[in-house]
Amino acid sequence: MEIIRSNFKINLHKVYQAIEEADFFAIDGEFSGISDGPSVTALTSGFDTPEERYQKLKKHSMDFLLFQFGLCAFKYDHTDSKHITKSFNFYVFPKPFSRSSPDVKFVCQSSSIDFLASQGFDFNKVFCSGIPYLNQEEERQLREQFDEKRSQANGAGALAKCPVTIPEDQRKFIDQVIEKIEDFLQNKEKKSLDLEPCTGFQRKLIYQTLSWKFPKGIHVETLETEKKERHIVISKVDEEERKRREQEKYAKEQEELNDAVGFSRVIHAIANSGKLVVGHNMLLDVMHTIHQFYCPLPADLKEFKEMTTCVFPRLLDTKLMASTQPFKDIINNTSLAELEKRLKETPFDPPKVESAEGFPSYDTASEQLHEAGYDAYITGLCFISMANYLGSLLGPPKMCVSARSKLIEPFFNKLFLMRVMDIPYLNLEGPDLQPKRDHVLHVTFPKEWKTSDLYQLFSAFGNIQISWIDDTSAFVSLSQPEQVQIAVNTSKYAESYRIQTYAEYVGKKQEDKQVKRKWTEDSWKEADRKQPKVSDPCSHTNSFAATGTTGKRNLSPDPGEAGSEDRESEEMSDSELEQIDSCADPFPEGRKKAKKLKRMKKELSLAGTVAESSAMLFEVPDTW
């Protein structure tokens, strides 16, 4: 169901009802851009730490606009053993609510806009008919403005225990107003009196004077003429009528406030339900949703995690799920479109799904990819298929796995980390994996170097993976950690390039950071004590120009692609996995099936020393 500004209010109860009934939701967002940095590849370096990745996305992605939001509510019908869906496609736009409301500026990225345009995206619908919204701070401010206006009207009465001081030059003007009103009050036929337009200051004087001179029996309000001039209208009312009018005005203000909060009300309802929210590669969707409809994102990752689990207590990322065992082995491509297709084939079973009455149904045969409502819908389908597959591995098999099943709990609150080589997900519920990276080198070189030069430099070391940092540096991971010291040693006398180990690099970065802090902050010791391990994840992205970099990279094969191919061959064997598995096996029956489930749980709970090996189970494909 398409929801725009004009049909938002009359359909809001349907949205609320769908949220209330649902077992779980799937969501998806479309944005005006992905990254305002030099290039997506450079901003998603393969060896980002989760903190670095968060800082990069926060810095380089939050100025874009989330302008289409897809919500698909899934409810299981036990009688007919099918899922009933209610799918909504919301167009969202920060139309200024009034002259005094925020005038949001947002960034558009040509490539993203061009991509959406090629997919038939309707920009006119966003800009002409998008539903407005306010974040919590803006809502608070608007509420305060209304309260202030009201208390000004009431308060003027309360204040006016004594006559107001009228400036000399305004006295004649105010006297004339009073005279007019006295005439008006004696004229029994006239119900209301329009004063001449005047300045805001004069209106304030009139309000104050009248509430003192005529505390009862008249109602004073400011209206705008067609020419946008403000003038005061005075009408005769008894106390009851006055109260009625005030209540009417209050109700109208409340409605205006609700209209202004607009689409944020939908997000609040989803959040307040506490139900499972499923998304595909959903980190950016979650960040944008919180940033746009709640509040600016917090300064560090830890706070972001706290905020996110507070807003959305249960999130599940289908891209992470599909990249994890037991799915990893049988799913080659985890991009949403390919995943959806794959999950229609054996060993998967496409779920029985029907759209609720009054809701148009999507046809997955004729793809409508990149319409947020459709993407949310098929994300939900993917989740159901994968969850049911987990059920099928049980003995006896469970045909339908609910959104509350313990089987899917291991996937909760772990968001897929795009293109990070050895950390598959952001763990919202605790510390992140810390792979050792002892097979990784940090290389600096002249800015003329291309990917091929790096391949050539390391040609003696077999398969390598390159992960660009900026124009003059990259991480290079070797297939054998033993090769690392050889590479460092052979580079000792090189003039044009420099190689150091990952550990050396991190150490120097921390040092530089500390020195920098020493010089730039007055109370650097203080600051240092407070945040001993915070590094500056984006400082290295500032030094190069967009055009040059992009051009240069594209002359060579995509390092990301090459990387993921290599990784395939480095995967750990089943037996290796078994050795490090020390958890109790919760599935006593069906040896092979149970093993798969065990591996899945293992992967998602491994940390510390075995994290690196664990991470290798994940495929990190290049598609979004």
Added chain:
Amino acid sequence: MEIIRSNFKINLHKVYQAIEEADFFAIDGEFSGISDGPSVTALTSGFDTPEERYQKLKKHSMDFLLFQFGLCAFKYDHTDSKHITKSFNFYVFPKPFSRSSPDVKFVCQSSSIDFLASQGFDFNKVFCSGIPYLNQEEERQLREQFDEKRSQANGAGALAKCPVTIPEDQRKFIDQVIEKIEDFLQNKEKKSLDLEPCTGFQRKLIYQTLSWKFPKGIHVETLETEKKERHIVISKVDEEERKRREQEKYAKEQEELNDAVGFSRVIHAIANSGKLVVGHNMLLDVMHTIHQFYCPLPADLKEFKEMTTCVFPRLLDTKLMASTQPFKDIINNTSLAELEKRLKETPFDPPKVESAEGFPSYDTASEQLHEAGYDAYITGLCFISMANYLGSLLGPPKMCVSARSKLIEPFFNKLFLMRVMDIPYLNLEGPDLQPKRDHVLHVTFPKEWKTSDLYQLFSAFGNIQISWIDDTSAFVSLSQPEQVQIAVNTSKYAESYRIQTYAEYVGKKQEDKQVKRKWTEDSWKEADRKQPKVSDPCSHTNSFAATGTTGKRNLSPDPGEAGSEDRESEEMSDSELEQIDSCADPFPEGRKKAKKLKRMKKELSLAGTVAESSAMLFEVPDTW
């Protein structure tokens, strides 16, 4: 004529022809936003210096996108005494030309987008069908890329006087390639050979090896498969065929380059014509046009003036013209729509205009305002009406004034300065007016203050004009310079606010600037000597939040509106003007008419001590 990506190329010759034939052009641009600062009012302070205004617009407006460009070419048909118009409405969008081309990010301002949406603007046409463009630097880079690719292909041959060094691990691969090619060359039936896809580095090795091994008889090129994999194709050719292919490729590259330069070619043609370009309130149009299609704007105003007169040697702003005598007295509202209407009535004479064959005509009765092509069209009409009116004042009257007439020369290269109280225009051809501002006060106050508080504070001084700087300061101009010292004196003991003269304010700002420079720059003495008078015009806009400010101002009447009303009454009389007029009178006949023309010339050439009085002749309305 609507021009989008798909019909740009086939219509470009029509555009060129129109430019070549025209007597003059009118232009107009539509943007994705006006100002990314806190509010337009704050960014266009009434007492900005031209340098400050330039810096503000440069800083706060250039990230928006000019996405619709209107061009209307006017050519006078002497036989039928009518103007023939060719009007073009270009949709412009920086669609990335290839993977290696710049991925432009631009800002949208919700209020501007919402305004255009309400005018029926078609955003889909911009984003889906906009004509691409490159600025000069991007064009140069792309040209270089093509040249480099070509010289790589040719140069490889030149370099390959000796065999290439093949890295150990690539030797087997290259040997296999050579073997394949030798087989291929001996096979008389096969015309071409597709090699397997390989890395960029491997392709480079193949190119180099082949140009040494097989300097003649084969043509080597890289193609992309459907899967976007790059592979090398080898074909047998004789020398003639090889040259033909290379020329073909070169021609294709030139075409691609031209396509990428796209809409910029239209701007280049306008610029190269050196003809008169008319616009309405055109400063932002000119800045955006140069910024988007030539190069980023220079650091200071002086350089901008040089650049602008170099690109567009003759500009004329109809808003400035309409705000200047003899028009000022008979034109109340200089907004484009109102001006167009006014110029249809006496004493003006709407020009006889017809659209050229094959060009759709606009109907000014059914307004299509804010479509750039239409706005350019009526801007041109306004110019003709006003120019002809100047001719009618001559004795004998001249009914049709050409774009080359001396009568309009006084208006050349003076761009209207929006909402500056005492400097009507930016003078592109020399130094700007420097009004004394000895009736202006600089006031600082608590951030709770509103316009009404300022009116109250100065209530003893009669009419005042308020010009906000930021949340806690404003310029207040009094009607009498004598009042200035009184106001400063009475404020000496005030605690909540502070009043200083304009001169004091400017002096302190310069001082602060110097101290700041002393602390922040290593070689401050150097820098200081180089730019002794550059001030920091935007530093004061950083301290307040958008929402609060906008809200606050809007509770009070618009200071701009109030200002322009006040100003009306302060205008100088004709006789006062006569006294300061010492120029030779170029129009001996028709006393009254000549006087009007004289006043016009006077106004536009006054400078130095009389600038302040001169400036008062201009009305500075609030409408764009």
